[in-house]
Amino acid sequence: MINLAGRDIAQHFGRFLFTGVGLGLLIGATLTMAGVYRGMVADGRAVIAASGADLWVVQKDTLGPWAEPSSLRDDLQRTLAVLPGVAEVANAAYLTMQVPVHGREVRVMLAGVEPGGLGEPSQLVAGRPLLRSHYEAVADRATGLRVGDTVRIRRHDYAVVGLTQRATSSSGDPMLFIPLKDAQEVQFLKDNDSLLAERARTQANPALNRPGVPGLLDAVLAGQSASRSVNTVLVRVAPGHTVAEVQAAIGRWKHLTAWSREDMEEILVARLIATSARQIGMFLAILAVVSAAIVAFIIYTMTLNKQREIAVLKLIGARDRSIAALVLQQALALGLIGFAVGEGAATLWAPFFPKTVLLTAGDAARGLLATLGVCTLASSLAIRAALRVDPAEAIGG
Amino acid sequence: MSAPASLPGDDVAIRLSGLTKTYGRGSTAVPALRGVDMTVRRGEVIGLVGPSGSGKSTLLKCLGAVIEPTDGRIELAGETIFDGARGGWRIADLRALRRDRIGFIFQAPYLIPFLDVVDNVALLPMLAGVPDAQARSRARELIAALDVGHRSGVRVSQLSGGEQQRVAIARSLINRPPVILADEPTAPLDSTRALAVMRILGEMAQRYGAAIVVVTHDEKIIPTFRRLYRIRDGRTEEEAGEGRPLDADPAPAAIG
Numbered sequence: 001m002i003n004l005a006g007r008d009i010a011q012h013f014g015r016f017l018f019t020g021v022g023l024g025l026l027i028g029a030t031l032t033m034a035g036v037y038r039g040m041v042a043d044g045r046a047v048i049a050a051s052g053a054d055l056w057v058v059q060k061d062t063l064g065p066w067a068e069p070s071s072l073r074d075d076l077q078r079t080l081a082v083l084p085g086v087a088e089v090a091n092a093a094y095l096t097m098q099v100p101v102h103g104r105e106v107r108v109m110l111a112g113v114e115p116g117g118l119g120e121p122s123q124l125v126a127g128r129p130l131l132r133s134h135y136e137a138v139a140d141r142a143t144g145l146r147v148g149d150t151v152r153i154r155r156h157d158y159a160v161v162g163l164t165q166r167a168t169s170s171s172g173d174p175m176l177f178i179p180l181k182d183a184q185e186v187q188f189l190k191d192n193d194s195l196l197a198e199r200a201r202t203q204a205n206p207a208l209n210r211p212g213v214p215g216l217l218d219a220v221l222a223g224q225s226a227s228r229s230v231n232t233v234l235v236r237v238a239p240g241h242t243v244a245e246v247q248a249a250i251g252r253w254k255h256l257t258a259w260s261r262e263d264m265e266e267i268l269v270a271r272l273i274a275t276s277a278r279q280i281g282m283f284l285a286i287l288a289v290v291s292a293a294i295v296a297f298i299i300y301t302m303t304l305n306k307q308r309e310i311a312v313l314k315l316i317g318a319r320d321r322s323i324a325a326l327v328l329q330q331a332l333a334l335g336l337i338g339f340a341v342g343e344g345a346a347t348l349w350a351p352f353f354p355k356t357v358l359l360t361a362g363d364a365a366r367g368l369l370a371t372l373g374v375c376t377l378a379s380s381l382a383i384r385a386a387l388r389v390d391p392a393e394a395i396g397g
Numbered sequence: 398m399s400a401p402a403s404l405p406g407d408d409v410a411i412r413l414s415g416l417t418k419t420y421g422r423g424s425t426a427v428p429a430l431r432g433v434d435m436t437v438r439r440g441e442v443i444g445l446v447g448p449s450g451s452g453k454s455t456l457l458k459c460l461g462a463v464i465e466p467t468d469g470r471i472e473l474a475g476e477t478i479f480d481g482a483r484g485g486w487r488i489a490d491l492r493a494l495r496r497d498r499i500g501f502i503f504q505a506p507y508l509i510p511f512l513d514v515v516d517n518v519a520l521l522p523m524l525a526g527v528p529d530a531q532a533r534s535r536a537r538e539l540i541a542a543l544d545v546g547h548r549s550g551v552r553v554s555q556l557s558g559g560e561q562q563r564v565a566i567a568r569s570l571i572n573r574p575p576v577i578l579a580d581e582p583t584a585p586l587d588s589t590r591a592l593a594v595m596r597i598l599g600e601m602a603q604r605y606g607a608a609i610v611v612v613t614h615d616e617k618i619i620p621t622f623r624r625l626y627r628i629r630d631g632r633t634e635e636e637a638g639e640g641r642p643l644d645a646d647p648a649p650a651a652i653g
């Protein structure tokens with residue numbers, strides 16, 4: 001049987017394709033928006049999983065180490081290491097800062113990890129892991145650093161020895177791993193000026209500069225410039241023990257809270273990226289509504305433009321379903337072209353986004369369903385208009 | 398010519414009695430038909446002539462169930478399809494009526510622009526489920542008979558007005574409807590082709606017993622009718638025509 005929709009499309013193929021491509025770019029933008037959200041969550045999860053830790057021990061009642069500041073003494077890990085059920089512990093420190101890379105400032109999340117311990121990136125795409133406990137760095141590719149580069153962080157130069165991929169903070173900053181001791185220095189040591197000023201202030205304090213107590217001032221000064229703090233202690237649970245039981249045991253300490261991997265993901269999604277996610281969600285909703293409105297408008301106009309043909313079809317006695325099929329099939333064809341173009345465009349431009357854009361098959365399927373749904377809905381309105389066309393319109397006086 | 402009243406009932410294809418049509422209402426009402434009586438037998442081609450604005454197109458539209466008359470009665474083959482005294486249309490599916498029983502040839506030959514000549518003509522049977530090849534071959538026959546066979550693969554937008562008119566005529570004949578309504582079918586045609594169209598209509602009437610009403614101003618074809626209705630101010634008068642034989646014309650149109 002003859003397919004009227006197909007014949008009409010074939011006649012105006014250029015125009016039809018052009019409309020489909022325009023629509024596709026809009027659908028592509030919508031799909032990309034969904035991908036941006038998925039990318040945010042996936043990046044956060046990847047960092048949590050890559051650390052290899054089962055528990056994050058942080059300062060009591062904080063959502064550390066990323067969502068809220070948390071400060072622990074670094075000798076706490078020795079106490080935790082002997083707890084029943086604990087297989088491995090490691091200190092870690094995190095801080096966001098700017099570092100110069102090839103002449104421009106790059107915002108990174110600096111991670112201080114113990115070489116060979118938990119918290120180290122589990123997979124490298126180039127180079128080797130940190131081996132020495134000073135002045136080496138493993139950088140994420142997104143920083144722009146390459147193996148063999150040196151990067152200056154505060155007062156020292158670090159040699160980049162390895163590269164990771166997709167290791168980013170929840171806000172999308174690439175990670176830069178350096179030995180813990182160096183990170184502690186970067187994080188908790190003051191810079192030269194404030195150190196000198198503080199030293200001068202301390203020296204001027206008569207209470208610390210008493211005659212007859214010669215070592216006192218030196219001891220105080222040394223205490224001020226050494227750092228004994230970390231942000232979190234990472235814990236791996238031994239086989240035969242549950243994460244929950246170790247978590248509960250640590251939680252009994254008055255000054256500590258332990259978060260499991262699930263807790264960390266929940267903190268990530270519900271707190272860290274919640275506002276950005278809502279922001280993206282709003283934008284996604286608006287974009288979807290706008291796309292739907294445009295699809296509906298195009299299909300409606302397409303049908304109105306065919307009023308005369310529809311009048312002729314009605315005049316010569318074509319059945320309603322032939323006319324409805326003409327409208328519906330064109331709408332669906334337009335939707336399919338639009339979706340294909342949108343999916344293709346999103347896939348093409350996703351790698352050029354500064355943060356991960358994760359296009360999932362599920363989102364694509366939902367997008368396809370939504371597109372076809374909107375097309376069907378819009379064409380049902382258009383069909384109602386088409387069936388109201390007066391066959392007398394086909395006839396001249 | 399016998400008087401309409403004396404026609405045997407089973408031979409009457411179209412009977413209009415007291416048909417009226419008023420466009421609009423109140424102060425803007427236009428009474429286009431004021432009580433039309435008309436009878437057309439099977440196998441007959443009759444002419445409907447009258448000045449512009451006299452209601453010819455309105456009459457055909459009512460007869461073709463395209464617009465609703467205001468009052469009166471329409472019978473097709475003995476079946477009352479419209480009766481103003483009994484609430485209007487007597488059948489529910491007017492579109493099926495048009496599809497199965499009426500062929501339209503209108504002043505402006507509206508064709509489907511995205512189909513070629515053959516498919517425009519074959520459209521109805523194809524939509525009704527007749528195999529495409531069969532519908533198209535029937536369409537080609539008609540197209541050849543109407544002298545547009547050489548244009549059959551062409552898009553209708555590339556046809557001249559007269560060619561479009563002949564394609565529209567072929568389309569109206571494809572289902573062999575028992576009633577054919579033609580509004581100025583020969584207006585854009587030269588006299589050879591105009592007479593060829595009349596011959597085809599005569600052929601449809603004779604071979605399939607179709608009843609054909611042709612609205613026309615065309616001096617070339619008026620002499621060919623055996624019977625005419627003259628319409629003036631919304632009322633009809635029957636008169637005898639010359640009935641000049643069409644075979645006298647030497648045009649070499651092949652009749653399928």
Ligand SMILES: Nc1ncnc2c1ncn2[C@@H]1O[C@H](COP(=O)(O)OP(=O)(O)OP(=O)(O)O)[C@@H](O)[C@H]1O
Binds near residue numbers: 429450
């Ligand atoms: N849709 C309409 N609404 C209102 N008035 C109409 C409408 N169609 C036709 N008329 C009026 O009805 C009268 C008859 O019109 P109709 O089209 O039947 O004339 P006609 O005999 O076909 O004329 P022509 O030879 O010019 O085609 C005219 O006065 C016309 O203005």
Ligand SMILES: [Mg+2]
Binds near residue numbers: 396397
């Ligand atoms: Mg007219």
